[in-house]
Amino acid sequence: MAGFIMTLDSDDDAPRSPSPPPARSSSSKRQPTSAPAPAPPAQPAKPKKLTKKQRQKQKRTDVGLAAQDAESEREDEETTARGGADVGKMDKGFVFDGFGGGFVGRERNNVWDSGEAYIQKRPNAMPRVTVDEIIARRAPEREAALAAAEAQALLDESDGLGGSDDEDEDGEELGDDELEAEMIRELENGELDFEGIDEDSDEEGAEGADSEDEDGEAESYEEKADEETVAPKAPAKKAASAADVENDEENWLGIGQKSDAEDDEEDDEEQDAEEDAEMTAAPSGFAALADVNESDLSDASDAEAEAAAAGTSAADAALAKSFFTSHRNTSTLPSKKPLSFTSLPSCTLSRQLLLALQSLNLSTPTPIQAECIPLAMLGKDIVASSATGSGKTVAFWVGVLERLLHRDRKNPMTRVVVMTPTRELAVQVHGVGMALARYTDVTFCLCVGGLSLKVQEAELKQRPDVVVSTPGRLIDHVRNTPCFSMDGVEVLVLDEADRMLEEGFRDELEEIIGAAPRSRQTLLFSATVTESVQSLTRLSMNKPVRVKIDEMGAAAKGLDQEFLRVRGDKAGESIELNSRSGERHREALLIALCTRSFSTGRTIIFFRSKAQAHRMKILFTLFGQGLERSDELHGDLTQEQRLRSLKRFRDGDVGFLLATDLASRGLDIKGIENVINYEMPKSIEIYLHRVGRTARAGRKGRALTLVGESDRKLVKLAMKHAPPESIKQRTIPTDVVASVSKQLRALDGEVKAVVQEEREEKEIRRGNMEIQKASNLLEHEAEIKSRPARTWFQTQSEKNAAKKLGKDEHNSKFPEKQKKRAFEEDEEPLSKPPKRMPFSGLSRREKRRKMAMREEEEDRETGAAREVASSVRAAKKASMPRKITAARPERPAGEGGSQHKKKKKEKVSIFDREMGVAGGNGPSDKRPGKREREMAKGGADGKGAKQKLGRMGPKPKRR
Numbered sequence: 001m002a003g004f005i006m007t008l009d010s011d012d013d014a015p016r017s018p019s020p021p022p023a024r025s026s027s028s029k030r031q032p033t034s035a036p037a038p039a040p041p042a043q044p045a046k047p048k049k050l051t052k053k054q055r056q057k058q059k060r061t062d063v064g065l066a067a068q069d070a071e072s073e074r075e076d077e078e079t080t081a082r083g084g085a086d087v088g089k090m091d092k093g094f095v096f097d098g099f100g101g102g103f104v105g106r107e108r109n110n111v112w113d114s115g116e117a118y119i120q121k122r123p124n125a126m127p128r129v130t131v132d133e134i135i136a137r138r139a140p141e142r143e144a145a146l147a148a149a150e151a152q153a154l155l156d157e158s159d160g161l162g163g164s165d166d167e168d169e170d171g172e173e174l175g176d177d178e179l180e181a182e183m184i185r186e187l188e189n190g191e192l193d194f195e196g197i198d199e200d201s202d203e204e205g206a207e208g209a210d211s212e213d214e215d216g217e218a219e220s221y222e223e224k225a226d227e228e229t230v231a232p233k234a235p236a237k238k239a240a241s242a243a244d245v246e247n248d249e250e251n252w253l254g255i256g257q258k259s260d261a262e263d264d265e266e267d268d269e270e271q272d273a274e275e276d277a278e279m280t281a282a283p284s285g286f287a288a289l290a291d292v293n294e295s296d297l298s299d300a301s302d303a304e305a306e307a308a309a310a311g312t313s314a315a316d317a318a319l320a321k322s323f324f325t326s327h328r329n330t331s332t333l334p335s336k337k338p339l340s341f342t343s344l345p346s347c348t349l350s351r352q353l354l355l356a357l358q359s360l361n362l363s364t365p366t367p368i369q370a371e372c373i374p375l376a377m378l379g380k381d382i383v384a385s386s387a388t389g390s391g392k393t394v395a396f397w398v399g400v401l402e403r404l405l406h407r408d409r410k411n412p413m414t415r416v417v418v419m420t421p422t423r424e425l426a427v428q429v430h431g432v433g434m435a436l437a438r439y440t441d442v443t444f445c446l447c448v449g450g451l452s453l454k455v456q457e458a459e460l461k462q463r464p465d466v467v468v469s470t471p472g473r474l475i476d477h478v479r480n481t482p483c484f485s486m487d488g489v490e491v492l493v494l495d496e497a498d499r500m501l502e503e504g505f506r507d508e509l510e511e512i513i514g515a516a517p518r519s520r521q522t523l524l525f526s527a528t529v530t531e532s533v534q535s536l537t538r539l540s541m542n543k544p545v546r547v548k549i550d551e552m553g554a555a556a557k558g559l560d561q562e563f564l565r566v567r568g569d570k571a572g573e574s575i576e577l578n579s580r581s582g583e584r585h586r587e588a589l590l591i592a593l594c595t596r597s598f599s600t601g602r603t604i605i606f607f608r609s610k611a612q613a614h615r616m617k618i619l620f621t622l623f624g625q626g627l628e629r630s631d632e633l634h635g636d637l638t639q640e641q642r643l644r645s646l647k648r649f650r651d652g653d654v655g656f657l658l659a660t661d662l663a664s665r666g667l668d669i670k671g672i673e674n675v676i677n678y679e680m681p682k683s684i685e686i687y688l689h690r691v692g693r694t695a696r697a698g699r700k701g702r703a704l705t706l707v708g709e710s711d712r713k714l715v716k717l718a719m720k721h722a723p724p725e726s727i728k729q730r731t732i733p734t735d736v737v738a739s740v741s742k743q744l745r746a747l748d749g750e751v752k753a754v755v756q757e758e759r760e761e762k763e764i765r766r767g768n769m770e771i772q773k774a775s776n777l778l779e780h781e782a783e784i785k786s787r788p789a790r791t792w793f794q795t796q797s798e799k800n801a802a803k804k805l806g807k808d809e810h811n812s813k814f815p816e817k818q819k820k821r822a823f824e825e826d827e828e829p830l831s832k833p834p835k836r837m838p839f840s841g842l843s844r845r846e847k848r849r850k851m852a853m854r855e856e857e858e859d860r861e862t863g864a865a866r867e868v869a870s871s872v873r874a875a876k877k878a879s880m881p882r883k884i885t886a887a888r889p890e891r892p893a894g895e896g897g898s899q900h901k902k903k904k905k906e907k908v909s910i911f912d913r914e915m916g917v918a919g920g921n922g923p924s925d926k927r928p929g930k931r932e933r934e935m936a937k938g939g940a941d942g943k944g945a946k947q948k949l950g951r952m953g954p955k956p957k958r959r
C-alpha cells in the first residue's frame with residue numbers, strides 16, 4: 001500500500017493562527033503537526049537589537065500575520081469560486097456554500113486515507129493476482145490467437161469460402177454466428193428493444209467514443225440512429241408491430257402525460273384489451289409506463305407500495321406519534337434567514353470546531369445540520385433523515401465532538417461509538433471525524449474488519465474517545481480485547497441506521513446495545529430512515545426527536561434519472577425470463593453505454609452480485625476502448641484491494657468502478673458524475689442510495705438504470721418524487737448493440753481462459769497458505785496454543801444462519817428470476833438447457849435423503865482415511881491424563897459401553913440382572929451385537945474397546 005498517502009494533517013488549508021493541537025488517532029502521535037507558513041522577511045526601518053525573548057515574540061507575530069494574510073487571500077479566491085456555476089441549489093432555500101462533493105481533493109484532506117494506517121501488513125502473504133495482471137500476462141498469447149484467426153480468415157477468403165460465415169466455419173462457430181445473425185435479424189425486425197436513439201440522448205451520442213473509430217464512427221452511429229427513429233427499418237409484414245413498439249418506446253415513461261379522468265375513460269377499453277393481450281398472447285412486455293396509473297398500479301396498490309417502501313402503516317403512524325418527541329424544523333422556515341455555523345439557534349460551537357469547519361470550506365449549515373447539531377448538543381436522542389449527499393455526517397459529528405470537548409479528561413475512556421454497515425464507509429466517517437476534530441485533543445480509533453487487529457488493539461489500549469466501527473469487529477473487541485469495554489459509552493451513532501436495523505445485523509446490534517449503558521444518547525441517521533417504530537424500539541431510545549428534511553423516496557435535487565428499457569430476446573418477453581441471453585444483452589447494452597455516452601467523467605456501476613461485477617471487470621478489460629480503465633469493488637477482494645480500488649477511482653486513475661451494494665451507501669467521492677444500475681433493485685431504498693452516489697452537495701449528476709418489465713412499480717416510485725424534467729428515457733441504436741454483442745461473443749474464449757487462470761492462481765494461493773499455516777504452527781506452536789481462543793457471541797451455525805438471513809433479506813429486494821441469474825463462469829452455449837444442480841427438482845425431504853446416501857457412499861469410499869483419523873483420535877484420547885476419581889467397583893464385562901448403551905442397561909431390572917439376563921426388557925435374550933462383543937473383549941476399562949472402535953471405522957450414518 002505504498003500508494004496511500006496520509007494527508008489528513010497536511011496543512012494545506014488549515015488556518016495558521018495559533019490553534020489547539022490537532023486531533024489524533026489514539027496511537028497516532030504519527031500525525032505531524034501543522035507546519036507554520038514561512039514568515040516573510042521582516043524589514044524593520046531601524047534595526048534594533050532585541051533580546052532572545054523579544055525575538056521569539058516578534059517571530060510568532062510575523063507568522064500569525066502571514067498566515068492571516070494567506071488565509072484571507074484564500075478566502076477571497078474561494079468566495080469567487082463559490083459564485084461560479086458549480087454551486088447547486090437545495091430545496092428550502094439552502095445553497096451549498098462549499099465546493100461540496102467530497103472532503104477529498106486538492107484542498108481537502110484525503111479523509112479516505114485514514115484507513116491506511118490500519119492496513120494489515122502480512123509480509124509473507126502471497127499477493128493476489130488481479131484481472132489486469134492476468135490479462136496483461138496473456139496478451140502475447142491473445143495476439144497470436146488473433147493473428148492466427150485473421151490469417152485463417154484471409155486464407156478462407158482467398159479460397160472463395162469466406163463469403164458466408166454460416167457455410168465455412170466449423171460446427172461450434174457456426175452455431176454462434178447463427179445466433180448472432182438471428183439476434184441481429186430480430187433487432188432489425190423490432191423484436192428486440194434496442195431502438196434508435198431519441199432526442200434526449202443525441203448529445204451524449206455525439207460525446208461518446210466509438211468502438212472502432214472514436215470520432216467518425218460515433219457520428220455515423222448517430223446518423224443511423226436518427227434515421228431509425230424517424231423511419232425504422234422493418235419488413236412490410238412486421239411494420240405494424242414495429243410501429244407499436246415505436247409508440248410504446250415513445251411514451252413508456254409517460255413523460256408529459258396526465259392521467260385525466262377523461263383520458264382514463266377513453267383509454268380504459270384500449271387498456272383492457274392491451275392488458276388482456278398481455279396476459280394471454282405473448283405479452284408486449286413493458287407496457288407504456290404512462291399507463292401505469294390506470295393499469296396494474298391502482299392508487300391503492302400505489303399507496304401500498306409507498307407505504308411498504310416507507311415501512312409505514314396507520315398503526316405505525318399512531319405508534320410513531322407516541323414514540324417520538326414532536327419537532328418542527330425551524331431552520332427551513334421560509335421566513336428564516338440563512339444560518340451560519342456561528343449563529344446556530346440555541347447553541348454556540350467552540351472555536352476549535354468552527355476553525356475546522358472553516359478549513360473544510362463549510363460555513364453555512366445544511367438544513368439537517370442546522371436542525372440536528374443543537375439537538376445533539378442537548379443530549380437528545382435523534383432519528384434523522386434527509387436526502388443523500390445533504391451533509392448528515394457533519395450533522396452528527398459536530399454535535400458529538402462539541403459534547404466531547406467538555407468531557408472529564410482525567411478519566412479517559414471510549415465515550416462515543418459510531419457504527420456503519422460497511423468498512424469503506426467507516427473509513428470515510430472516521431476520516432471526516434478526524435478532519436473536524438483536527439484542532440481538538442479528541443482521539444479516534446477505527447475498528448473495522450479486514451484491517452489489522454493488532455493495530456486496533458494497541459489503539460484501544462490508549463482508551464480513545466471515539467471508536468468508529470463496523471458491528472462485527474466492535475463485538476470482537478468487546479469480547480476479546482481486555483482493555484476495551486463499552487461501559488463508558490455516552491453516545492452511540494448509527495449511520496445508515498435503516499440498514500443497521502435490518503435482519504442481517506439484528507443479532508449483532510442487539511449484542512452491542514446490550515453492552516452499552518442504557519443512559520447513553522442514541523443518534524440514528526440515514527437518507528431512508530425506517531418509519532417502522534417497531535424496529536426502533538429495539539434500540540431502547542429515550543423519546544427520540546424525529547428530524548425529517550426531505551420526503552421519503554426523494555432523490556438528490558440535482559439528479560437526472562434515466563431509464564433504459566431492456567427486453568428479452570423474443571418480442572414481449574421480459575429479460576428475466578431468459579436469463580442467459582438476457583444477460584448477454586445487458587452486457588452489450590452496458591458496454592455500448594460506457595463506450596459512448598458515459599465515456600467521460602467518473603461512473604460507478606452497480607451489480608447485484610460479486611460474480612457479475614467480476615465478470616464485467618474481465619469483459620471491460622478485454623474489450624478495451626477506454627473500459628480497461630476500470631476497477632472492481634466487492635466483498636471478494638481483500639480489504640487492501642478494496643481501499644486501493646476506491647483510491648484509484650477517487651484519484652481519477654480509473655473512470656469506472658464496478659461495484660456491488662457494498663458501495664451503495666454513504667460513500668462520498670468527489671467527481672462521480674454518473675451512476676449506472678446494471679439492474680433495478682427491488683427496493684426504492686437501495687435505488688435511492690445507489691443513485692445518491694452522484695449529485696451530492698448540490699452538484700449535478702446522472703443516474704441510468706437498465707429496467708425490465710417487472711421494475712415498473714419501482715420506476716414509478718422513483719418518478720413520483722422527481723421533477724418531470726429530471727426523468728429521461730434512453731435508447732441505444734440497434735446496430736451498436738448488435739456490434740458490441742458480436743465483439744463480446746468473440747471474447748468468450750478469452751474470458752474462459754482468464755477465469756481458468758484465476759482459478760489456478762487461487763488454488764496455488766490456497767496451497768501456499770496451508771503450507772504457511774502449517775510451518776507457522778510448527779515454528780510457534782507453543783505461543784499459538786497459549787493464546788486464549790477468541791470468543792464470539794454466536795455459535796458457528798447461528799452465525800451462518802444470521803448471515804443467510806441477511807442475504808435473503810437483501811436478495812428479497814430483487815426479482816425472483818434475477819436471484820437465480822448468478823452468471824456461471826463456465827457458460828454453456830445458449831442453445832443448451834441450463835445446467836441442473838444435483839438433486840434439483842426434488843422435494844426437500846427427498847433431497848436430504850439422497851444427500852445422506854451420497855454422504856454415506858463417500859464415507860465408505862474414504863473409509864480407510866477415516867479409520868486412520870479415528871484411530872489417531874482414540875490414541876490421543878487414551879494418552880490423555882485421566883480424571884482422578886474415587887475407585888469404582890469393577891463393572892461386569894459388557895457393561896462399559898457408550899452413554900447410549902448405559903441408558904439401555906439402566907432399564908434392565910434388578911430381577912433380570914440377578915437372573916443373569918444379558919439385556920433388553922424381557923427375557924428375550926437378544927444376541928449381543930458386534931460392538932458389544934468387541935467391548936466385552938476390550939476389558940473393563942473400555943480402553944481397548946475404544947481402540948477397537950477406531951479400527952472398526954466410522955459408525956454408519958443414521959438414515
Ligand SMILES: Nc1ncnc2c1ncn2[C@@H]1O[C@H](COP(=O)(O)OP(=O)(O)OP(=O)(O)O)[C@@H](O)[C@H]1O
Pocket residue numbers: 096097098099100101102103361362363364365366369386387388389390391392393394526527665666667668692696697
Ligand atoms: N454545510 C455544508 N456546506 C457545504 N457542503 C457540505 C456541507 N456539509 C456537508 N457538505 C458536503 O456534502 C457532501 C456530502 O456529505 P455527507 O457525506 O455527509 O452526505 P450524507 O447526507 O451523509 O449522504 P449519504 O446519505 O449518501 O450518506 C460532503 O462531501 C461535504 O463536502
